[in-house]
Amino acid sequence: MERLSIWAPDGLPEISPGDDLGELVADLLTGQDEPDRPRDGDVVVVTSKIVSKAEGRVIAAADREQAITDETVRVVAQRQRPGLPPLRIVENKLGLVMAAAGVDASNTPEGTVLLLPVDPDVSARTIRAALAQRLGLRRIGVVVTDTAGRPWRDALVDIAIGCAGIAPTDDLRGSVDAHGRPLNVTVTAVVDEIAAATELVRGKSTGRAVAVVRGMGHHVTADDGPGARVLVRSSADDLFREGSAEAYARGLADGRADAGPAS
Amino acid sequence: MERLSIWAPDGLPEISPGDDLGELVADLLTGQDEPDRPRDGDVVVVTSKIVSKAEGRVIAAADREQAITDETVRVVAQRQRPGLPPLRIVENKLGLVMAAAGVDASNTPEGTVLLLPVDPDVSARTIRAALAQRLGLRRIGVVVTDTAGRPWRDALVDIAIGCAGIAPTDDLRGSVDAHGRPLNVTVTAVVDEIAAATELVRGKSTGRAVAVVRGMGHHVTADDGPGARVLVRSSADDLFREGSAEAYARGLADGRADAGPAS
Numbered sequence: 001m002e003r004l005s006i007w008a009p010d011g012l013p014e015i016s017p018g019d020d021l022g023e024l025v026a027d028l029l030t031g032q033d034e035p036d037r038p039r040d041g042d043v044v045v046v047t048s049k050i051v052s053k054a055e056g057r058v059i060a061a062a063d064r065e066q067a068i069t070d071e072t073v074r075v076v077a078q079r080q081r082p083g084l085p086p087l088r089i090v091e092n093k094l095g096l097v098m099a100a101a102g103v104d105a106s107n108t109p110e111g112t113v114l115l116l117p118v119d120p121d122v123s124a125r126t127i128r129a130a131l132a133q134r135l136g137l138r139r140i141g142v143v144v145t146d147t148a149g150r151p152w153r154d155a156l157v158d159i160a161i162g163c164a165g166i167a168p169t170d171d172l173r174g175s176v177d178a179h180g181r182p183l184n185v186t187v188t189a190v191v192d193e194i195a196a197a198t199e200l201v202r203g204k205s206t207g208r209a210v211a212v213v214r215g216m217g218h219h220v221t222a223d224d225g226p227g228a229r230v231l232v233r234s235s236a237d238d239l240f241r242e243g244s245a246e247a248y249a250r251g252l253a254d255g256r257a258d259a260g261p262a263s
Numbered sequence: 264m265e266r267l268s269i270w271a272p273d274g275l276p277e278i279s280p281g282d283d284l285g286e287l288v289a290d291l292l293t294g295q296d297e298p299d300r301p302r303d304g305d306v307v308v309v310t311s312k313i314v315s316k317a318e319g320r321v322i323a324a325a326d327r328e329q330a331i332t333d334e335t336v337r338v339v340a341q342r343q344r345p346g347l348p349p350l351r352i353v354e355n356k357l358g359l360v361m362a363a364a365g366v367d368a369s370n371t372p373e374g375t376v377l378l379l380p381v382d383p384d385v386s387a388r389t390i391r392a393a394l395a396q397r398l399g400l401r402r403i404g405v406v407v408t409d410t411a412g413r414p415w416r417d418a419l420v421d422i423a424i425g426c427a428g429i430a431p432t433d434d435l436r437g438s439v440d441a442h443g444r445p446l447n448v449t450v451t452a453v454v455d456e457i458a459a460a461t462e463l464v465r466g467k468s469t470g471r472a473v474a475v476v477r478g479m480g481h482h483v484t485a486d487d488g489p490g491a492r493v494l495v496r497s498s499a500d501d502l503f504r505e506g507s508a509e510a511y512a513r514g515l516a517d518g519r520a521d522a523g524p525a526s
Contacts, residue, residue, distance in 0.1 A: 001270060001271065001272055001273055002270065002271050002463075002464035002465070002466070002471065003268070003269070003270040003271075003464065004267075004268070004269040004270070004460070004463055004464050005266070005267070005268055005269075006266070006267040006268075006269070006460075006478075007264060007265065007266040007267070008264065008265050008266075009264055010264055077502040077503070079502060089502065096415075097414070097415040147451075150413060150414075151360070151413075151414050151496070151501065151502070151503040152359075152360040152495070152496050152501060152503065153422070153452065153455070153494050153495065153496055154432075154450065154452070154493070154494050154495070154496045154500075155431075155432045155450040155451060155452035155455070155494060156449075156450065156451055156452060157451070157452050157455050157456055157459070158456070159416070168418075169417075169418045170466075186419075187417065187418040187419065188410075188418055188419055188420070188462065189416065189417070189418035189419060189420050190463065192416070192418070192420050192459070193420055193421070193459040193460065193462050193463050194463065196420070196455070196456040196459035196460060197267070197269075197456065197459060197460030197463065199451065199456050200265075200267055200453065200456050200457065200460065200478075200479065201265035201266065201267050201478070202265070203265070203433075208265065215269075215463075215464070216463065230417070231416050231417050231418060232415070232416065232417070233414070233415050233416055233417050237417075238414065238415060238507075239340040239342060239352065239414070239506045239507065239508065240340070240414035240415065240503050240506060240507060241507045242507040242510070242511075243502045243503060243507075244501075244502065244503060244504045244505040244506075244507075244510040245502065245510070246510075247505070247507040247508070247509075247510035247511040247514065248505075248510040248511065248513055248514035248517075249514060250511055250514065251510065251511035251512060251513065251514025251515035251516075251517070251518060252514035252515070252517055252518040252521075253514075253518065254511075254514075254515055254518060255514060255515040255516065255517060255518020255519040255520075255521070255522065256518040256519075256521055256522045257518075258515075258518070258519055258522075259518065259519045259521075259522035
């Protein structure tokens with residue numbers, strides 16, 4: 001029997017630039033009843049929103065669209081809808097393909113937007129070190145989450161954009177099924193599943209930006225590990241590097257040029 | 264404080280065609296210690312693999328590739344890799360875009376493959392009715408999961424391909440953040456997040472194909488509800504209806520035709 005417990009304590013104060021987030025999260029967690037205080041093998045999950053706020057990633061931006069442009073490394077797909085801001089799905093500086101580059105204009109003061117952390121894996125390592133020291137733990141995982149859309153499926157799920165002290169994947173390649181055949185399901189995105197699981201207790205409009213997961217100790221590691229960056233698919237393996245309309249338009253232009261005046 | 268408990272009991276027997284899965288799951292769950300027996304508001308999560316087995320979706324297939332072709336409604340993207348079977352990402356009869364159409368050749372006897380349930384929402388409703396009756400519960404949710412890849416991110420996560428008695432999404436549109444601004448994160452795919460959460464306790468190579476989630480009672484409904492089918496994005500909203508290479512090739516051909524002999 002495997003068992004997981006996930007809880008999201010209330011009471012984290014509003015986070016401001018320069019706050020020591022690791023200390024504030026440690027304060028929150030040590031203030032819980034004893035059974036809910038983190039133990040070795042637990043995973044502490046925080047939203048990128050509070051990490052960004054602590055790291056001063058709130059910027060004045062009269063124009064959210066300009067902020068998105070600034071965070072964009074590469075446009076993947078876009079669509080203009082009547083009466084709405086353009087939908088832009090882009091690769092951002094973290095290699096993440098997200099709508100609006102991950103720029104967030106909710107839960108920030110008017111006239112400002114929130115950018116993602118500069119390096120959420122580094123943020124996770126910093127929080128992990130603070131928690132390990134304050135809580136006296138040797139093995140504690142940290143995951144930094146954000147909310148993302150998916151092609152082909154409506155609605156959003158949380159994913160892991162940073163992690164430390166936890167193996168980001170569970171690699172089953174080489175194991176066999178009950179019939180001795182290789183498992184064709186090979187690598188599971190464990191930290192993405194942890195991020196999704198904690199969204200269920202965290203909600204969006206509340207102050208619960210921290211969650212604890214107990215029962216994943218077999219994935220918690222003694223070192224920081226590779227981080228969630230390893231989950232970003234390489235461009236060589238990416239069959240959806242451009243939106244269908246964008247790729248078609250590029251093909252059409254190339255085809256016309258091929259067969260154009262020179263032909 | 265929100266709190267979620269998730270557990271995956273061992274001991275479900277090997278499932279065979281014609282088995283009454285609802286009864287077998289009820290047997291498994293009523294055999295647990297009292298605190299782990301389902302209560303009103305719990306969600307019971309089962310893998311599509313055992314649903315398919317019970318529904319007799321194991322078919323003889325000397326050629327897995329032919330089975331994938333038969334399940335394909337529309338090819339989205341494909342890639343031929345040296346020494347490997349072709350990678351085919353297709354829309355299947357359920358509207359799901361998946362590698363290999365969701366056809367599974369692991370954990371089945373040699374020479375057979377496992378197809379997805381004909382209608383996993385109907386499967387979920389049937390299991391829910393059996394559980395509600397056997398367990399004497401009025402409100403119990405059921406989710407049927409499968410494992411899927413995602414563009415742009417490596418590794419796999421579990422998603423919900425069927426559900427009953429649980430609201431598939433959490434619609435936050437209309438709610439406001441702490442600053443009174445509309446939340447730009449609007450609709451959360453709750454049942455996908457539940458599927459992902461339970462994968463963490465279920466694993467892949469084990470016999471744990473059933474999990475219980477306690478703490479989502481606010482999403483459990485008195486009726487079956489719309490099912491997980493509502494999470495399939497409409498083609499009008501799908502910016503990745505074709506792989507980049509496929510869309511480019513179509514554009515190139517059209518461009519050459521445009522500018523061809525007639526020009």
